[in-house]
Amino acid sequence: MKYLNNMAKANTPIVITKEDCHRCHELKDWLKENDVKYVERDVNDEEFVHELLHDKNFLSTFCDADGCIVNTPAVLHKGKYWFKELWGINGLRIKEAKKLFGVK
Numbered sequence: 001m002k003y004l005n006n007m008a009k010a011n012t013p014i015v016i017t018k019e020d021c022h023r024c025h026e027l028k029d030w031l032k033e034n035d036v037k038y039v040e041r042d043v044n045d046e047e048f049v050h051e052l053l054h055d056k057n058f059l060s061t062f063c064d065a066d067g068c069i070v071n072t073p074a075v076l077h078k079g080k081y082w083f084k085e086l087w088g089i090n091g092l093r094i095k096e097a098k099k100l101f102g103v104k
Contacts, residue, residue: 013038013077024073
């Protein structure tokens with residue numbers, strides 16, 4: 001929890017990714033092109049998953065009685081998890097991404 005709390009205080013977006021995720025690459029490329037600083041964390045990192053499973057906000061967003069399902073990329077920013085808001089049928093919703101990350 002310490003890591004998540006420190007990043008939230010620093011207002012640095014955490015991009016939750018996994019291997020072989022084309023949307024993850026699309027988002028990271030867009031963030032780099034727009035000079036948005038972020039921290040990447042892999043959803044398969046056991047230590048990070050342990051932190052997520054102790055985050056009430058994460059649990060209420062991704063988990064139910066049957067378990068947890070995390071769509072990647074997910075973004076933890078401004079105290080909230082973002083995923084479906086950033087993606088449409090044609091890929092990254094640029095307008096929403098600009099709003100979330102403060103890109104002009």
